[in-house]
Amino acid sequence: MNSTHEVFNQPTPLVDYNLFDTHRPLRDALKFNAPALQTTQLHELGATLGSAAMQTHARLANTHTPQLHTHDRFGRRIDEVEFHPSYHALMQTAVGAGLHGTPWTGLSASPHVLRAAGFMLFTELEPSILCPISMTYAVTPALRGNAGVHADWGPKLASLWYDPALKPLHDKPGVTMGMGMTEKQGGSDVRANTTQAVREGSDAWGERYAVTGHKWFFSAPMCDAFLILAQAPAGLSCFFLPRVRPDGSRNAIHIQRLKDKLGNKANASSEVEFQRASAWLVGEEGRGIPQILEMGTMTRLDCSLGTSGLMRQALGIALNHTAQRHAFGKPLVEQPLMKNVLADLALESEAATALAIRLARAFDQQGAEHERLMARLLTPVAKFWICKRGSHFAQEAMECLGGNGYVEEGGEGVMARIYREMPLNSIWEGAGNIMALDLLRGLRKGDAVAALVHELAPARGQQAALDRLADALPARIEAMASEAEARRLAQDVALAVQAALLVQTAPAAVADAFCASRLGGDWGQAFGTLGAGTDFDSIIQRAQPR
Structure with missing residues (x-):
């Protein structure tokens, strides 16, 4: 077939470059805010994130969006979200770079600035998979309000190992966490929440409650656990809600559907219901806000x-x-x-x-x-x-x-x-x-x-x-x-x-x-x-x- 035209004056994509080394404003900001910071890790991360291979992972994770499976083929309730392998490759890179709970270990100089720079660089590649990474970072210090949970979960929230499997804590080298705050009727006004928590007893993780209700936005539902808000006798309170109970059984967290969003496609945002799900009090009752x-x-x-x-x-x-x-x-x-x-x-x-x-x-x-x-x-x-x-x-x-x-x-x-x-x-x-x-x-x-x-x-x-x-x-x-x-x-x-x-x-x-x-x-x-x-x-x- 004869050619109709020659393709020219079309730019080549921006690929295979170092996101950190070429980001002069970021490097100057780091010198000003953390002059003693060692940036070797950021140099290595910048090279990885600018590569053609990682850009391909970002594309695939967004075009092959998460899929919800509420039941298996035998009719058993499983409430699992399936992700493309590129999503997991991106998550492994983010966790391996310590962009989640690692700064709270305090093992490096200026850990929050170092993590912030890495988070910023990663966003240039792909932002939506960072939702569970960000939430893990945010909830880690809050878990100190429950000594038993923090002792068991804290080290694995800072681990550089990513394990997407849904299984008990003791079988996992690393974990991630999410949050569940907003409900249909309230949105940002969480005081309007109607989800209820009823005390059931206590164990190694402290005061245990049965939670019944819903969440209208429940991002990254395949995280290993969540911090949620629910109404307890003393008022709105914060609870630790694992996907898998300590005895290995799956908690009563039922994913109703995934949100069909404008963007943020690689990240699963869901609506969920709790049917007497097991949760543990974090902090004091009535101190959720x-x-x-x-x-x-x-x-x-x-x-x-x-x-x-x-x-x-x-x-x-x-x-x-x-x-x-x-x-x-x-x-x-x-x-x-x-x-x-x-x-x-x-x-x-x-x-x-x-x-x-x-x-x-x-x-x-x-x-x-x-x-x-x-x-x-x-x-x-x-x-x-x-x-x-x-x-x-x-x-x-x-x-x-x-x-x-x-x-x-x-x-x-x-x-x-x-x-x-x-x-x-x-x-x-x-x-x-x-x-x-x-x-x-x-x-x-x-x-x-x-x-x-x-x-x-x-x-x-x-x-x-x-x-x-x-x-x-x-x-x-x-x-x-x-x-x-x-x-x-x-x-x-x-x-x-x-x-x-x-x-x-x-x-x-x-x-x-x-x-x-x-x-x-x-x-x-x-x-x-x-x-x-x-x-x-x-x-x-x-x-x-x-």
């Missing part, structure tokens, strides 16, 4: 890290495409308007990375009062602002590829997958309004305003726009500390901290452009509206993925 807030702090950190990673990957794909694609006589990356768009995206990505890693540092230094306050304040701020910016970012990065960016092509269209994934981190673990209200609560803890002033102080005197915002921020906090203005306040705090971090960690071209656009008003209402005096070439060169 404070324990949720503690766990939510950790998963919200991961939302910020995850969106930062997705931004970086979307930017890398856009830069890779525009460097190779020619239009009107030269590469797209050399066209003035495209330069503006790419540089603007690079600023947003670097600012997100800087803020997310700064937040992780606060969890490594909880012995210092300032760091405790910053963890309390920056968690809702980072989760709100970084995740809110994600969807806009992905749309603009997709546009850099034109129609090619909008094509799925059996999972080969990574940009389309990123676009579908982006809204999720803003929604789960507390949507935008929840985060803004949580910031208001955080501002009532200790001397929060003084902590923010202290945080911004090292960057003072270098950017007039930042100085003006820093001077005005205490009064703005006082004036805007109302529910109606809480989102605007979260935005202002986020931009001030991001600017201060970039002034201290980034080249002048990046800090100058960020402060001029985000703080100084030299910016439009869409990406690609930086001032003409911006050093576009320096910003773009710093962001290049190769």
Whole structure:
């Protein structure tokens, strides 16, 4: 058959590169927040995650989605979810890199910053399998509220072995955990939960209850155990709910169906019912809300890290495409308007990375009062602002590829997958309004305003726009500390901290452009509206993925 045309001017994919070595903003953020951190592990992980083989696993895990089997072929109830082998390959890599409960062992310097950097890199490859990884990270410290469970499960939650089989704890070298909080009638208002827990007795794991009820969103149902909320006689309480009871029998956790979601395809999100399922009290009866807030702090950190990673990957794909694609006589990356768009995206990505890693540092230094306050304040701020910016970012990065960016092509269209994934981190673990209200609560803890002033102080005197915002921020906090203005306040705090971090960690071209656009008003209402005096070439060169 005669050829109708030659295929040319189509870019080659971004593949077989080191995600860590080429991520200059992340490396600079690590030097600033954890100067003694050894990064050999991140270098090795970055090479693995950028490989063609791992990209294939990411594609297959998303195109061959989880399948629910409620019964076996003989009619026995089994409630199992089947995953593609690529899902398990990704999980093994994440667990082997210690992205789950490992930081709580305290065996490395700056363990939370190290884990945060790895989590961010992994998100560039595939974010949805990280749901059980993130939940395992978050629930591990909460288990200390039940000494018996923590003694048995704690070491295996930090194990670098991944075992997907559904079997008793003593037969597994490593385990993962999930959470079950929300119900149909309540959503974020967990006080409206109706699931009931009735005390049955006590054993080596403490006070044992029978739980009856449901959960409307129950992510990663094939985890080995879960922390759930249920109503006990003293009020809403936290319970440990294993998939397999200590005697080896399967617990009465019945998976009703899997959610058909916009994105996050490799991760199974389910609806479940409990029919007198066995669960053990964690902490005190009636203290479920404070324990949720503690766990939510950790998963919200991961939302910020995850969106930062997705931004970086979307930017890398856009830069890779525009460097190779020619239009009107030269590469797209050399066209003035495209330069503006790419540089603007690079600023947003670097600012997100800087803020997310700064937040992780606060969890490594909880012995210092300032760091405790910053963890309390920056968690809702980072989760709100970084995740809110994600969807806009992905749309603009997709546009850099034109129609090619909008094509799925059996999972080969990574940009389309990123676009579908982006809204999720803003929604789960507390949507935008929840985060803004949580910031208001955080501002009532200790001397929060003084902590923010202290945080911004090292960057003072270098950017007039930042100085003006820093001077005005205490009064703005006082004036805007109302529910109606809480989102605007979260935005202002986020931009001030991001600017201060970039002034201290980034080249002048990046800090100058960020402060001029985000703080100084030299910016439009869409990406690609930086001032003409911006050093576009320096910003773009710093962001290049190769």
